[in-house]
Amino acid sequence: xxxxADAPVAEAxxxxxxxxxxxxxxADGFREAIRAAIAARDVDRLRALxxxxxxxxxxxxxxxxxxxxxxxxxxxxxxxxxxxxxxxLDETVRVGILRGLxxxxxxxxxxxxxxxxxxxxxxxxxxxxxxAVLQHLPAPERVALRRSLDYPEDSAGRRMQTxxxxxxxxxxxxxxxxxxxxxxxxxxxFYEVFVVDPAYRLVGSVxxxxxxxxxxTMLVTQVKTEQLKxxxxxxxQEDVARLFERYNLVSAPVVDDAGRLVGVMTIDxxxxxxxxxxxxxxxxxxxxxxxxxLSDSVAYxxxxxxxxxVVNLGxxxxxxxxxxxxxxxxxxxxxxxxxxxxxxxxxxNAGTQTMTVAVRALATKELSSHNARRIVSREVLVGLFNxxxxxxxxxxxxxxxxxxxxxxxxxxxxxxxxxxxxxxxGILIPxxxxxxxxxxxxxxxxxxxxxxxxxxxxxxxxxxxxxFGA
Amino acid sequence: xxxxADAPVAEAxxxxxxxxxxxxxxADGFREAIRAAIAARDVDRLRALxxxxxxxxxxxxxxxxxxxxxxxxxxxxxxxxxxxxxxxLDETVRVGILRGLxxxxxxxxxxxxxxxxxxxxxxxxxxxxxxAVLQHLPAPERVALRRSLDYPEDSAGRRMQTxxxxxxxxxxxxxxxxxxxxxxxxxxxFYEVFVVDPAYRLVGSVxxxxxxxxxxTMLVTQVKTEQLKxxxxxxxQEDVARLFERYNLVSAPVVDDAGRLVGVMTIDxxxxxxxxxxxxxxxxxxxxxxxxxLSDSVAYxxxxxxxxxVVNLGxxxxxxxxxxxxxxxxxxxxxxxxxxxxxxxxxxNAGTQTMTVAVRALATKELSSHNARRIVSREVLVGLFNxxxxxxxxxxxxxxxxxxxxxxxxxxxxxxxxxxxxxxxGILIPxxxxxxxxxxxxxxxxxxxxxxxxxxxxxxxxxxxxxFGA
Numbered sequence: 001x002x003x004x005a006d007a008p009v010a011e012a013x014x015x016x017x018x019x020x021x022x023x024x025x026x027a028d029g030f031r032e033a034i035r036a037a038i039a040a041r042d043v044d045r046l047r048a049l050x051x052x053x054x055x056x057x058x059x060x061x062x063x064x065x066x067x068x069x070x071x072x073x074x075x076x077x078x079x080x081x082x083x084x085x086x087x088x089l090d091e092t093v094r095v096g097i098l099r100g101l102x103x104x105x106x107x108x109x110x111x112x113x114x115x116x117x118x119x120x121x122x123x124x125x126x127x128x129x130x131x132a133v134l135q136h137l138p139a140p141e142r143v144a145l146r147r148s149l150d151y152p153e154d155s156a157g158r159r160m161q162t163x164x165x166x167x168x169x170x171x172x173x174x175x176x177x178x179x180x181x182x183x184x185x186x187x188x189x190f191y192e193v194f195v196v197d198p199a200y201r202l203v204g205s206v207x208x209x210x211x212x213x214x215x216x217t218m219l220v221t222q223v224k225t226e227q228l229k230x231x232x233x234x235x236x237q238e239d240v241a242r243l244f245e246r247y248n249l250v251s252a253p254v255v256d257d258a259g260r261l262v263g264v265m266t267i268d269x270x271x272x273x274x275x276x277x278x279x280x281x282x283x284x285x286x287x288x289x290x291x292x293x294l295s296d297s298v299a300y301x302x303x304x305x306x307x308x309x310v311v312n313l314g315x316x317x318x319x320x321x322x323x324x325x326x327x328x329x330x331x332x333x334x335x336x337x338x339x340x341x342x343x344x345x346x347x348x349n350a351g352t353q354t355m356t357v358a359v360r361a362l363a364t365k366e367l368s369s370h371n372a373r374r375i376v377s378r379e380v381l382v383g384l385f386n387x388x389x390x391x392x393x394x395x396x397x398x399x400x401x402x403x404x405x406x407x408x409x410x411x412x413x414x415x416x417x418x419x420x421x422x423x424x425x426g427i428l429i430p431x432x433x434x435x436x437x438x439x440x441x442x443x444x445x446x447x448x449x450x451x452x453x454x455x456x457x458x459x460x461x462x463x464x465x466x467x468f469g470a
Numbered sequence: 471x472x473x474x475a476d477a478p479v480a481e482a483x484x485x486x487x488x489x490x491x492x493x494x495x496x497a498d499g500f501r502e503a504i505r506a507a508i509a510a511r512d513v514d515r516l517r518a519l520x521x522x523x524x525x526x527x528x529x530x531x532x533x534x535x536x537x538x539x540x541x542x543x544x545x546x547x548x549x550x551x552x553x554x555x556x557x558x559l560d561e562t563v564r565v566g567i568l569r570g571l572x573x574x575x576x577x578x579x580x581x582x583x584x585x586x587x588x589x590x591x592x593x594x595x596x597x598x599x600x601x602a603v604l605q606h607l608p609a610p611e612r613v614a615l616r617r618s619l620d621y622p623e624d625s626a627g628r629r630m631q632t633x634x635x636x637x638x639x640x641x642x643x644x645x646x647x648x649x650x651x652x653x654x655x656x657x658x659x660f661y662e663v664f665v666v667d668p669a670y671r672l673v674g675s676v677x678x679x680x681x682x683x684x685x686x687t688m689l690v691t692q693v694k695t696e697q698l699k700x701x702x703x704x705x706x707q708e709d710v711a712r713l714f715e716r717y718n719l720v721s722a723p724v725v726d727d728a729g730r731l732v733g734v735m736t737i738d739x740x741x742x743x744x745x746x747x748x749x750x751x752x753x754x755x756x757x758x759x760x761x762x763x764l765s766d767s768v769a770y771x772x773x774x775x776x777x778x779x780v781v782n783l784g785x786x787x788x789x790x791x792x793x794x795x796x797x798x799x800x801x802x803x804x805x806x807x808x809x810x811x812x813x814x815x816x817x818x819n820a821g822t823q824t825m826t827v828a829v830r831a832l833a834t835k836e837l838s839s840h841n842a843r844r845i846v847s848r849e850v851l852v853g854l855f856n857x858x859x860x861x862x863x864x865x866x867x868x869x870x871x872x873x874x875x876x877x878x879x880x881x882x883x884x885x886x887x888x889x890x891x892x893x894x895x896g897i898l899i900p901x902x903x904x905x906x907x908x909x910x911x912x913x914x915x916x917x918x919x920x921x922x923x924x925x926x927x928x929x930x931x932x933x934x935x936x937x938f939g940a
Binding site: 024025026028054056063064177180181183186189190191207208209211212213214215239242244245246247248250267268270271272274275278279281282283285286287288292294297298299301302305306308309310312313316317319320321323324327330331334335336337338339340341342344345346349350352353355356357360361365366367368370371375378381382385386389390393394397449453457 | 494495496498524526534647650651653656659660661677678679681682683684685709712714715716717718720737738740741742744745748749751752753755756757758762764767768769771772775776778779780782783786787789790791793794797800801804805806807808809810811812814815816819820822823825826827830831835836837838840841845848851852855856859860863864867919923927
């Protein structure tokens with residue numbers, strides 16, 4: 001968002017390259033202009049190019065530069081560089097930049113930004129590096145940041161902004177508005193004003209639109225909303241996100257154990273949490289670590305993905321050993337080897353469908369013990385119906401392929417069994433994992449496909465052995 | 471959020487059952503109290519129970535009632551029922567309720583709620599039902615709703631609120647604040663005031679905090695922010711969500727083709743879009759329709775999941791026919807049949823890991839033509855490294871199992887090949903689909919696993935045939 005500009009500046013801006021192309025990606029021309037300015041050490045040109053750049057655009061730009069260019073960009077811009085842009089970067093890139101700058105430079109950058117952004121930037125550093133930065137900050141800011149950093153990772157205390165407006169209950173609406181007009185150092189953006197008692201305990205809040213449409217003589221306590229659903233600093237950010245989402249909040253006060261107001265969570269942080277959370281489920285289901293980023297190195301990526309693949313290797317041996325039980329049958333009838341992956345694969349797909357629905361429904365609290373029974377029977381019936389439909393097709397094609405009607409009947413029956421198992425275990429496994437208070441997204445996939453592979457091979461080869469004789 | 475209440479009411483509220491239990495689910499006691507009140511036709515008790523219930527809690531409550539109870543709840547509450555609660559429901563449930571009520575009752579409900587919520591509720595009805603409701607509304611509201619409904623599905627025009635505050639450029643801050651104090655019929659919540667010219671074209675906006683901290687004598691044009699990144703009513707809601715997310719917006723003006731202000735999009739709608747979008751990717755990757763809901767019937771669910779399974783049946787035949795090419799080899803060495811699913815399954819998992827990362831990176835615009843080359847080579851190298859690591863384990867175990875070192879070497883080589891293919895196609899397929907302007911989440915999965923199955927079976931059985939002779 002470009003701030004209001006006088007006409008001459010607006011005209012000059014026309015001469016600068018477009019920041020984004022029509023697809024919403026950073027424009028090549030803009031990036032190359034920045035690169036050229038860095039290479040030419042042309043500070044004026046660089047400042048002109050980045051003058052009214054939003055922190056998000058600056059973040060995207062930094063991601064596309066190489067390591068050395070990143071450091072030089074920040075050094076050349078000096079105090080004109082808004083460190084908030086670092087919150088937009090992948091963790092690897094951010095930490096790399098912070099380590100390349102002097103602690104004093106980082107500390108100066110931290111002073112100019114909101115406390116929640118400073119915490120977000122500093123929390124990835126190790127204790128020593130953090131201390132080196134914090135020692136360059138004035139005591140009040142250092143204490144506030146340190147207090148936020150002492151809250152557990154992913155808690156409301158880490159994500160909250162410690163700048164807010166709190167007024168005593170006996171103030172009028174008019175006095176509150178005058179106070180805001182006269183105080184120069186207000187938070188950058190805010191959506192409500194809090195009412196606190198002398199011990200700084202939260203009494204209620206007044207939204208700005210409420211403040212604006214109320215007569216100046218009213219007391220703030222007369223127009224305040226009581227916050228019965230307050231956020232505790234130790235609450236997990238996901239629970240806070242759920243609260244914002246459910247009640248359409250834009251900001252919420254954060255209180256400590258004693259009920260004292262210590263900060264405010266705002267919707268922009270919550271949007272990031274919601275995005276992250278859905279992303280985590282998606283990655284977990286695919287066996288990708290939640291902290292993997294596009295900028296990670298080959299070695300790091302390979303290492304982080306390996307454990308899941310090793311687990312999968314173990315379960316693959318379980319299904320292989322099921323096949324091993326029927327070696328004699330396969331030897332007599334090699335068509336079974338050709339067809340058996342079909343039964344396993346269909347079950348795996350159906351199981352994944354059910355499991356994905358279950359994992360998301362558990363995450364959004366739509367699936368609970370109250371409706372679990374209904375959903376379990378629905379999924380088994382869906383497995384039965386789709387199993388029957390697919391079994392007709394599969395039985396006909398397989399029977400025709402090997403000119404063996406009985407083989408067609410055997411594979412069709414095995415498919416129906418496996419599709420029902422897929423529906424049943426596709427929902428029971430995530431439910432069981434969530435009852436154990438673990439994250440169903442992480443572990444469900446491996447169990448579900450193990451079950452569908454095992455049941456698939458066992459049902460098909462077992463039925464064939466029984467029917468055709470070993 | 472309970473509104474500020476006088477002491478007696480607050481005391482009475484203590485006697486009512488808790489709405490939510492400690493896990494954040496709707497409490498059983500509360501639901502049963504509601505059920506009992508409905509069964510006893512006790513309107514007073516029902517109103518006392520639901521008096522200060524938030525629309526989100528009301529929505530969750532309705533979901534847990536059965537069809538008849540839902541209708542009776544709404545009828546018993548009468549004008550006290552806030553139709554906004556319907557926006558919290560699954561589409562199937564919402565449409566069921568709307569069809570059970572008279573068009574006049576629905577129209578009365580629509581008059582009391584925000585226009586964006588009314589559009590969200592009405593858009594699922596068919597044309598005739600919609601017309602029946604709209605005819606009971608006064609002309610100005612009918613026209614406004616109709617105009618929103620005429621915008622394409624999932625566009626900003628559908629999601630925008632048509633209630634907003636717009637002032638002429640020559641107004642002062644003081645006059646704007648006085649206007650808000652004196653106008654009774656303001657939007658329920660708002661975060662900014664818009665400045666429009668006499669033709670109602672958008673000139674800029676002023677956030678409420680800006681308004682509050684500025685002297686009354688300043689002109690609104692002097693404090694306005696120019697909206698260079700305006701939202702068009704025809705823009706897709708996902709593009710709007712991306713804009714809100716990138717620039718941390720809480721509201722944005724929506725303009726028509728002529729640049730006239732027609733509405734405002736607010737963050738609460740955008741949060742829903744972000745959530746939906748991530749959910750859609752997740753479901754699409756698992757082959758579940760994006761509109762499937764937990765309350766859908768068995769028949770509907772089965773029907774919507776079947777097409778993907780049929781496609782999978784087709785691709786399963788492709789891999790089966792690859793195995794069919796090597797029947798003679800398998801007949802001679804049945805151990806191949808036992809081991810071959812391992813190679814295919816490992817490739818499928820590795821391919822899914824890569825594909826998931828690629829699909830999300832494409833959705834969030836992190837992956838573009840600019841860094842595609844680097845990411846492709848990273849993924850192939852990750853496949854190579856993890857392939858080598860896993861091949862050692864697999865080769866040793868398989869060789870020992872069948873007391874055949876050469877078999878171990880063959881399966882190890884086949885695994886490395888398939889893991890590299892998984893990395894390569896896991897990223898190339900989503901990229902290619904997005905270049906075709908299609909949604910990579912929908913179609914990538916089936917192509918990737920087809921490739922890894924085919925390559926897996928072909929590499930393993932082909933190498934074995936070449937090494938051991940057919």
